[in-house]
Amino acid sequence: MKAIFTGLNGTVAPEVAKYFRAKGVEVIQYDRNVIPVDNEFEIEAFLKLHQPELFLHFAMGTPEWAGLLAKLAKKLKIKFIYISTVSVYSGKSKGPITVKTSPDAEDNYGKYKRISEDAVLKNNENAYILRIGWQIGMKPGSNNMIDYLYKEMEKSNIIKASSQWYPSCSFMEDTATGIYDAITNHPEGTYLINSNDKFSFYEIVTYLSKIHPTIKVLEQKDFIKDIRMVDERIKIKKLSERFRSL
Numbered sequence: 243m244k245a246i247f248t249g250l251n252g253t254v255a256p257e258v259a260k261y262f263r264a265k266g267v268e269v270i271q272y273d274r275n276v277i278p279v280d281n282e283f284e285i286e287a288f289l290k291l292h293q294p295e296l297f298l299h300f301a302m303g304t305p306e307w308a309g310l311l312a313k314l315a316k317k318l319k320i321k322f323i324y325i326s327t328v329s330v331y332s333g334k335s336k337g338p339i340t341v342k343t344s345p346d347a348e349d350n351y352g353k354y355k356r357i358s359e360d361a362v363l364k365n366n367e368n369a370y371i372l373r374i375g376w377q378i379g380m381k382p383g384s385n386n387m388i389d390y391l392y393k394e395m396e397k398s399n400i401i402k403a404s405s406q407w408y409p410s411c412s413f414m415e416d417t418a419t420g421i422y423d424a425i426t427n428h429p430e431g432t433y434l435i436n437s438n439d440k441f442s443f444y445e446i447v448t449y450l451s452k453i454h455p456t457i458k459v460l461e462q463k464d465f466i467k468d469i470r471m472v473d474e475r476i477k478i479k480k481l482s483e484r485f486r487s488l
Contacts, residue, residue, distance in 0.1 A: 245270065245298060248272045248274070248299050249300030250272075250300075255298070255325075258298070258417070258418040258422075279304070279307040279310075280307065285310065285311070286314050286318070289315075289318050297323065298323045304358075308361050309358075309361035313365035313366060315366060316365065321368075321370070321425065322366055322370065323424075324358070324371050326372060328375045328436070330359065331352070332346045332352065337408065337468035338470045341432055341473055345359070359371050370424065370430050370433065371432040372420075372435055374410075374417055375409060375438070376409055376411040379413075386414065388450065392454075395456065400458045400459065401458065402459075402460050403462060404463060404467075405442045406464075407466070407468075408469065409446075410434075410438055410469055410470050416479045416484075417437075419478060419479070420478035424476055434476070436478070440481075440482060441482075444462070
């Protein structure tokens with residue numbers, strides 16, 4: 243099986259690609275420096291050349307690009323997967339969030355992802371929309387929770403973390419398994435990929451400090467929010483299982 247990935251220079255796509263390759267999938271990079279994002283003819287020629295079964299769109303880019311990719315995937319009978327985010331839900335959304343919760347974000351990033359989802363579905367009603375949470379890597383240096391914690395430590399020498407905030411988050415390798423499960427074992431549709439079954443941000447940082455002992459955490463209670471996404475259809479390792487071994 244072949245899969246084309248955008249975003250392989252980013253944070254999440256490389257980890258997902260690693261998992262897909264371990265499953266025997268040939269991963270092909272969509273390099274936007276080579277294939278223009280607005281040239282329908284060249285994109286279609288690229289797809290016809292490689293004839294993938296899957297197209298996973300991770301990269302940041304315009305909603306128009308996402309819509310065009312979805313359109314061409316439908317035309318060429320390629321399964322199209324758009325990687326979205328919990329950020330499509332606003333601070334007004336009350337969790338736990340389910341697939342029936344309507345996206346309502348109005349901030350720049352959340353609205354952009356929401357509009358991109360709409361562009362994908364307008365052009366390809368058979369697309370997958372996979373919403374993921376905050377990603378937990380194993381080291382700093384990329385756009386993930388560990389990197390954020392290290393930067394906060396450099397700035398403030400301590401992490402102020404709310405025990406009343408329940409974020410959507412997963413270790414990146416678990417996100418990879420969730421994405422693979424969604425598109426190989428389930429029909430097209432919208433899916434929520436999150437590992438946090440019961441932990442506050444304060445508890446999460448406390449557990450992570452066992453792996454990264456330079457991290458120091460101070461409990462706060464002034465931010466009260468539950469934005470955990472819940473989707474029992476998706477097989478993904480829960481944080482309770484991850485943290486049990488620490």
